[in-house]
Amino acid sequence: MNKKNKIKIVVNGKFLTVNLKFTLKNLVEKLKTPINKVAIELNEEIVDKKKLNKVFLKNKDKIEIVHFIGGG
Amino acid sequence: MKLDILKIANKKFKSRLIVGTGKYKNMQECAKAIKISGAEIVTVAVRRVNILDRSKPLLMDYINPKKIMYLPNTAGCFTSNDALRTLRLAREIGGWKIVKLEVLGDKKNLFPDMIETLKSTEVLTKEGFKVMVYCNDDPLMCKRLENSGASAIMPLAAPIGSGLGIQNKTNIKILRHQTKVPLIIDAGIGQASDAVEAMEMGCDAVLINTAIAKAKKPFQMAEAMKYAVISGRKSFLSGRIMPNFQGSPSTTKKGLI
Numbered sequence: 001m002n003k004k005n006k007i008k009i010v011v012n013g014k015f016l017t018v019n020l021k022f023t024l025k026n027l028v029e030k031l032k033t034p035i036n037k038v039a040i041e042l043n044e045e046i047v048d049k050k051k052l053n054k055v056f057l058k059n060k061d062k063i064e065i066v067h068f069i070g071g072g
Numbered sequence: 073m074k075l076d077i078l079k080i081a082n083k084k085f086k087s088r089l090i091v092g093t094g095k096y097k098n099m100q101e102c103a104k105a106i107k108i109s110g111a112e113i114v115t116v117a118v119r120r121v122n123i124l125d126r127s128k129p130l131l132m133d134y135i136n137p138k139k140i141m142y143l144p145n146t147a148g149c150f151t152s153n154d155a156l157r158t159l160r161l162a163r164e165i166g167g168w169k170i171v172k173l174e175v176l177g178d179k180k181n182l183f184p185d186m187i188e189t190l191k192s193t194e195v196l197t198k199e200g201f202k203v204m205v206y207c208n209d210d211p212l213m214c215k216r217l218e219n220s221g222a223s224a225i226m227p228l229a230a231p232i233g234s235g236l237g238i239q240n241k242t243n244i245k246i247l248r249h250q251t252k253v254p255l256i257i258d259a260g261i262g263q264a265s266d267a268v269e270a271m272e273m274g275c276d277a278v279l280i281n282t283a284i285a286k287a288k289k290p291f292q293m294a295e296a297m298k299y300a301v302i303s304g305r306k307s308f309l310s311g312r313i314m315p316n317f318q319g320s321p322s323t324t325k326k327g328l329i
Contacts, residue, residue, distance in 0.1 A: 012120040012123050033123075037130060038121055039161040039164035049164070064161075065120065065123065067119070067121050067165065068132065068165065069116065070096060070117065071092060071115055072095065072282065
């Protein structure tokens with residue numbers, strides 16, 4: 001594995017190693033995230049779900065993927 | 073009889089019972105209890121997706137947001153910034169604009185931090201949110217919330233999940249008198265009679281979670297709460313008799329042998 005071609009990102013508090021030029025779209029596909037049921041934040045900024053393929057991830061990017069759960 | 077409609081942020085509802093979706097044994101139980109309760113609005117929380125275990129059931133698979141209105145909340149938020157972040161994300165998930173704001177200040181009793189709550193209400197209202205606000209029962213703070221554009225004032229009747237019933241009747245009555253937007257009891261209901269009482273005091277709705285979810289028989293309690301809210305509302309609208317310390321016979325003396 002060539003480390004030069006890899007970056008480390010944090011998704012929901014967990015480290016993930018992915019390829020360079022990895023987009024948010026690649027990420028949700030990798031995680032099999034049901035896109036219409038979640039919201040996505042990149043470094044505390046909400047990302048437009050229609051533009052995920054245009055967002056290239058950088059080393060140390062922090063991504064939050066949230067959904068609705070039961071609550072009072 | 074004319075339909076008695078509840079209007080929140082220009083949306084109309086027939087049911088005056090709002091229920092929470094937390095604390096149930098599982099999603100099936102939650103979905104069934106909601107159905108029985110007849111609620112048209114349910115509160116939901118925003119949390120991280122479990123990226124490691126994708127087999128976990130999703131709330132949306134059990135409760136259809138097209139049929140029942142999701143009311144995203146900010147449960148667990150202790151600062152204005154956290155609450156704002158949470159609700160912006162909630163809106164992003166699917167265009168939810170009507171939200172429940174809850175900024176806690178006290179970990180033990182879960183009382184709201186009213187300064188942070190007021191600040192958040194102002195920001196959210198400017199961003200186009202319709203904010204239903206969990207708050208304390210202080211009439212001055214509630215008035216401020218209303219003046220800053222809150223879509224509903226939702227005071228606690230007792231601490232969240234305590235089931236103590238309405239501990240602050242005088243303040244709730246004062247709030248009823250002064251509040252122009254829907255007034256909804258948000259926390260503290262323990263049994264059906266508490267819900268009846270809230271509605272008889274003229275509250276526009278009640279929000280219940282723990283009292284149903286943690287009852288030994290949640291489905292039966294969901295039904296009890298449904299009828300309690302209907303009963304209390306009808307009683308309120310019927311114009312009760314004045315209480316009297318003297319007896320008044322129910323039967324005429326005319327024709328007495």
